Amino acid sequence: RAKDRAGIWRAGLLMGVVDALLVVALRLLEDQSDPGGLLLGAGAGVAAGLLSPVIVVGLSPVVESVLGYTTNDRLLYLSNLNNPLLKELVVAAPGTYHHSMVIGTMVEAAAEAIGANPLLARVAAYYHDIGKGKNPLYFAENQKGENPHDKLAPSMSALVIRRHVTDGIRMAKAAGLPRPIIDAIPMHHGTRLMSYFWHKAKEEAERKGEPPPPEEAYRHIGPKPRFREAALLMIADSVEAASRTLSDPSPDRLRGLVQKVINTCFADGQFDECDITLKDLHAVTRSFVTSLAGIYHSRPEYQQPADKSNGAAAAPPERAASRKKGRKGEAGGGAVARKGAEASGAASGGQERPAEGERGEEASPPSQGRSGGKPARAAEAHDALEGTGESEALKRLGNP
Known part of the structure; x- marks a missing residue:
């Protein structure tokens, strides 16, 4: 040990x-x-x-x-991010690589909370999705706009999703990874339903007047998790993917999401073959919420430093130089105007009026410049996030 x-x-x-x-x-x-x-x-x-x-x-x-025994020394060697499999993954599927690193942090903390092997959990998370490097664009975290699944039948999409498991097992065996890491690759999906593609297939069947497809055709091949580290990996995989669809990932919403994923896996019988307990699952919930709250923490909006002379926001150097030139011109013109005003003021009773250039500068509000459109852009981004909907969440859950 x-x-x-x-x-x-x-x-x-x-x-x-x-x-x-x-x-x-x-x-x-x-x-x-x-x-x-x-x-x-x-x-x-x-x-x-x-x-x-x-x-x-x-x-x-x-x-x-x-x-077939795996020591911690061997796991420490595999945790090196310079491993050829991980270097290949970060080039071919950077989104999947980042997803795996985040999950590694989550399951390591959760394994410590329940007394499992933190090192095994973290290393298994690093390698659990190496098969996605073969077809990276078919997975949401690697897509940059177009979704190839929009052009595929749901049954074909299910085959592509299943394929990354078999590819990962083959790659892990070829690289000589230890048995627990190889076993965690199919176990992190278990026999879960790819709900997004199954619902899509049901809708297409209803439009065509055909009977709905069987669930078995849209389930992963398994097996179910047989050790606690694999169960942690299953939960974290779905939670991390689904958390990205939350518009406001507050601790309460994150807690509700984690509990929903755990309840779904538990009701589906995914934990029937491992010795994880209800007490462990409660500890896992607390650990995952803490980890995700740290990932999605908010930062205060910092204000731009104000110019002490007139209270306006500080301008860039180019604008400041041009503004100084303008003020010099205004000062020259203002002096001439003041002389004329003094003369006319003396004739009309000695009342002075401020120069036209000075009065206009005082009355006009400071220009917002390039920052004037930020509220509109923030509202547009908020509307875009709100429009992701439940279907996107289902897609993330079914296509982690």
């Missing part, structure tokens, strides 16, 4: 100290109090303890390949 090689060496040192104490105690019980013999026995015990980590580290690859 050591998390790194330093832990193995600490365990070996502790074993050596315990061995030395036991050897000394046994020799004293046998009335063998020779100092030389005691030192020799204690030294042999310490040496045996220090030799154990060398044997363990050296034989670990052999034990892993023969017995």
